[in-house]
Amino acid sequence: MAEEVILLDFWCSMYGMRARIALAEKGVNYEYKEEDLKNKSPLLLQMNPIHKKIPVLIHNGKSICESLVIVQYIDDVWKGNGNLLIPSDPYEKAQAWFWSDYMDNTVHEYARKTWATKGEEQEQEQAVKDFLGGLQLIEGVLGDKPYFGGDNFGFLDVSLIGYYSWFLAYETFGKFNVESECPKLISWVKRCLERDSVSKALPDSEKVREFVQNLRKKFGLE
Template sequence: MAERSEEVKLLGMWASPFSRRIEIALTIKGVPYEFSEQDITNKSALLLQLNPVHKMIPVLVHHGKPISESLVILEYIDDTWQNNPILPQDPYEKAMARFWAKFIDEQICVAAMKVVGKTGEEKDAAVEATRDLLKFLEKELVGKDFFGGKNLGFVDIVATLIAFWVMRTEEIVGVKVVPVEIFPEIHRWVKNLLANDVIKKCIPPEDEHLRYIKDRMVKLIIKPA
């Protein structure tokens, strides 16, 4: 279903995994949108007005109505533009997709942030904790091209946070959190993602992204010695 671009606006930030999720979903659906790059260190009056609860990007604005929280936005997009579904149609499969998405955001994302934020033994413990959680996803991928099966779906979109943020920060934090010896299925899945045209178009360019993470995120999270 075609939409006029002025009807769909995304307040986002180029380096944010949460914002990129929304770009991936809109691209899969073929929905044109206007992108409004936000400075999350100096929040705009528009962002504060549209997301007064969390004051975070991404925010999707459709026909003037704002929707916040990336998982909620993804479901809204799937409900609104029903071509190229990203969630499974089967109720059980759909519940499982939501389960893993929640697991990624509430458990893996939180554990992986600790790897960046801690040092010494605490960091080692955070790496182990992250790996223990990732092992569940490793099992989920056995025999599949994507979490969604043959095609990229909801969990894949959510899990790009692991492929392109957690795995890209490995170099910066100086530890392989997701080594190929322990996670061959996850590495195979990342290759499948990288061969996908929508993903290629919607992930941040690696060099610029690594520079961003180094210059900004690490300074924010780890106080330099």
């Protein structure tokens, strides 16, 4: 019996990009279903009744929620396909989870403030400073390695690369440049974009910038 794999997602979600990249890295065929986050589908509400958020992976009728959990699930289920994404070394695995969590729960909030701050120049400047400081810490973890896991593209690369598609929006409204502050990180981005799994999963940065500009108008920030 053929496997049923469905991904409920939203086009510019950096969390959904993780699932798309992991599925592509493993060569898994799946059905993509774009969600309207203002009018969530009955399927999304059924499959993620706790948080009611994307992404949700549905595998043979069973749902897996939360993007990092999804990546680990994909790596476990399709272990024989492609490279392992999750580090086998317990310490490296712990570090990968730690820095993924740091990006999602700390740096991401600084990033949001770079474009979502209204008329509070000092607060926005602090957000930019904090955001770049967070990226510099992550750049330090990368060091001179090709990828975060060393020579092989892996879990932390999958976890972080989706944020790049939002950099242009952050830079535009926060008035800064990531590459001038974190050149090694942007070099890593360029290496990641050479992979089909990444280049096909990440949306156009200009389109994301327009999306953020519309959000700013909606929230009365312009």
